[in-house]
Amino acid sequence: MSKSLLRLSGVLVVLCLSAPLPAQTCGEWSWVNPLPQGNSLSAVAYGAGQYVAVGRAGTIVARRDGGAWEVRTSALTSDDLSDVIWNGATFLAVGSNGNVLMSADGANWSTRFTNSTASLTRAAWSGSRFVAVGEGGAILSSTDGQTWAAHSAGTDASWNDVAWNGRQFVAVGQPGAVATSPNGIAWTRHDTNSVDLLYGLAWNGSRWIAMGTSFPYVQTVWESPDGVAWSAERLPQGKSLRRITWTGSELVGVGDSGALASSTDARQWQELDSGTASTLRGLARGAQDFVAVGDRGTILGSTDATVWTSEAPGPRSGVSDAASNGTTFVAVGAQGFIATGTPESGWTRRDSGTFRWLLGVAWSGRLFVAVGETGTILTSPDGASWTPRASGLTETLYAVIWDGSRFLVVGSDAIVLTSPDGAAWTYRKVGPNRSLRSVAFNGSRYVAVGGATGIAIYSSDDGNTWTRRDQGDAPALAHVVWNGNVFLAVGDQGSVRASTDGETWRGGNVGIDANLSSVTWTGAVFEAVGDDGVALESVDGGRWDRRESGTVNDLYGVVWTGGRLLGLGRGGTILDGGCRAEPARMPHKLER
Numbered sequence: 001m002s003k004s005l006l007r008l009s010g011v012l013v014v015l016c017l018s019a020p021l022p023a024q025t026c027g028e029w030s031w032v033n034p035l036p037q038g039n040s041l042s043a044v045a046y047g048a049g050q051y052v053a054v055g056r057a058g059t060i061v062a063r064r065d066g067g068a069w070e071v072r073t074s075a076l077t078s079d080d081l082s083d084v085i086w087n088g089a090t091f092l093a094v095g096s097n098g099n100v101l102m103s104a105d106g107a108n109w110s111t112r113f114t115n116s117t118a119s120l121t122r123a124a125w126s127g128s129r130f131v132a133v134g135e136g137g138a139i140l141s142s143t144d145g146q147t148w149a150a151h152s153a154g155t156d157a158s159w160n161d162v163a164w165n166g167r168q169f170v171a172v173g174q175p176g177a178v179a180t181s182p183n184g185i186a187w188t189r190h191d192t193n194s195v196d197l198l199y200g201l202a203w204n205g206s207r208w209i210a211m212g213t214s215f216p217y218v219q220t221v222w223e224s225p226d227g228v229a230w231s232a233e234r235l236p237q238g239k240s241l242r243r244i245t246w247t248g249s250e251l252v253g254v255g256d257s258g259a260l261a262s263s264t265d266a267r268q269w270q271e272l273d274s275g276t277a278s279t280l281r282g283l284a285r286g287a288q289d290f291v292a293v294g295d296r297g298t299i300l301g302s303t304d305a306t307v308w309t310s311e312a313p314g315p316r317s318g319v320s321d322a323a324s325n326g327t328t329f330v331a332v333g334a335q336g337f338i339a340t341g342t343p344e345s346g347w348t349r350r351d352s353g354t355f356r357w358l359l360g361v362a363w364s365g366r367l368f369v370a371v372g373e374t375g376t377i378l379t380s381p382d383g384a385s386w387t388p389r390a391s392g393l394t395e396t397l398y399a400v401i402w403d404g405s406r407f408l409v410v411g412s413d414a415i416v417l418t419s420p421d422g423a424a425w426t427y428r429k430v431g432p433n434r435s436l437r438s439v440a441f442n443g444s445r446y447v448a449v450g451g452a453t454g455i456a457i458y459s460s461d462d463g464n465t466w467t468r469r470d471q472g473d474a475p476a477l478a479h480v481v482w483n484g485n486v487f488l489a490v491g492d493q494g495s496v497r498a499s500t501d502g503e504t505w506r507g508g509n510v511g512i513d514a515n516l517s518s519v520t521w522t523g524a525v526f527e528a529v530g531d532d533g534v535a536l537e538s539v540d541g542g543r544w545d546r547r548e549s550g551t552v553n554d555l556y557g558v559v560w561t562g563g564r565l566l567g568l569g570r571g572g573t574i575l576d577g578g579c580r581a582e583p584a585r586m587p588h589k590l591e592r
Contacts, residue, residue, distance in 0.1 A: 027578030034314030047086025133159035254280035324562025451476030
């Protein structure tokens with residue numbers, strides 16, 4: 001669970017509750033949405049009766065014929081994996097930092113050392129030799145996948161794909177880079193006189209086909225009978241195809257923004273409906289069907305390479321915040337996204353009536369209130385049916401809380417709104433034009449934090465009159481929480497601020513240079529999240545352990561609601577923090 005111990009330097013906070021706290025242990029983060037997971041997938045291969053796909057943060061997922069997709073994380077690396085192939089007996093995956101993993105069954109993986117730090121992008125098998133290519137002109141080969149040798153084509157151009165046609169390897173890359181080899185060891189570079197970025201590569205039985213992109217973002221197709229002499233033709237479709245495969249009768253390609261297309265001659269392409277806007281990066285043919293994979297954990301399946309359906313359920317909109325009414329959860333996010341459900345039952349998309357980004361949601365005991373961009377306020381008694389409420393504002397509303405008697409909202413330009421019923425709102429501007437991004441209440445005092453290029457902290461005893469508490473230059477704060485004894489705020493560059501009264505603050509840093517977006521208190525521990533999937537845990541707010549979140553997706557929020565710890569973020573990310581209640585224990589005390 002915990003990796004490196006991170007010390008918060010400079011925060012002088014004493015946590016000394018007299019009553020015992022309900023203890024908790026938090027296990028591994030696990031995926032709630034999308035399923036089976038939401039990291040971007042780069043490639044997929046078929047062998048031994050199953051598909052295996054790989055992607056970012058060391059992700060490995062697999063599906064046997066007729067079965068469901070399962071996460072089979074290697075636990076050997078958190079580095080990105082960019083390709084996977086099957087050689088008839090073994091799966092081989094390659095990725096960043098020269099990573100090579102092998103598995104005979106797709107479940108149990110072992111590391112192979114390449115003595116290379118290059119990011120490897122693609123791999124191929126000739127029947128007797130593996131070849132892996134990558135950034136900076138990297139070319140590696142191995143007969144068994146265990147011992148690797150480095151080779152060169154006389155260029156530092158990055159390679160995007162490599163393939164074998166029974167007689168030779170061909171590698172393509174950028175800009176316009178092409179190289180051939182009869183054995184994977186001796187390589188010859190060939191001049192295409194082009195600056196096109198060459199991506200997908202396939203052999204159709206008589207010629208090589210490579211897909212490229214030229215300025216300004218125009219799809220091109222390159223053809224060659226021998227890998228040496230190439231001709232190019234521009235194509236009319238606007239979405240770039242990044243990976244292609246030959247089915248025996250036609251080419252099928254996948255690419256940017258859900259692009260899917262087929263062609264018998266590589267010149268005339270029929271665009272197909274993928275049903276997704278996610279970029280598709282990998283494509284494979286199995287014994288009975290086809291599978292395409294891509295960003296945000298997207299997995300598509302097809303029996304004929306024409307009609308495609310999703311095999312990885314769940315919404316993909318960014319998720320900002322969530323709240324529970326005790327029986328159901330409400331999640332809000334990008335482009336008016338609202339969904340209801342539970343971590344066990346899945347999520348149902350609801351019509352919010354807006355395309356504005358929703359940034360906060362709260363439950364009063366009778367009513368949900370959601371807030372967001374351009375003064376958007378929505379209310380709902382059940383999370384399913386939503387009513388827009390007039391705020392008369394164009395400012396961004398970042399957060400909303402229920403204090404026991406009224407809703408309180410903070411937003412850009414240092415505005416505060418209050419309402420007893422979610423329908424009629426009272427407006428206040430509490431200071432100069434500084435964004436207030438979060439607010440917390442301890443029963444007698446409110447604290448709002450924010451900033452854009454610098455820190456902003458305000459406090460109020462009644463929600464009406466506010467006093468500025470920040471002094472000097474410091475990174476902006478994104479979120480604040482009250483744990484029963486202390487206000488704790490997190491923000492940019494790993495910054496942390498703490499105060500027992502909301503007036504006097506001490507500051508420090510968690511020890512990593514990451515922007516933290518949110519923090520919550522579970523009743524026993526602080527949990528904080530941020531950019532690139534960063535997740536941290538602290539008993540006292542003074543010493544922090546890093547937790548592996550299992551994702552590199554930006555995490556926008558972390559909430560303790562409905563007895564569950566949820567991490568929320570990019571691409572529909574909803575993670576379960578694995579927390580559960582245990583017998584009460586005394587709180588940890590952080591000495592001065």
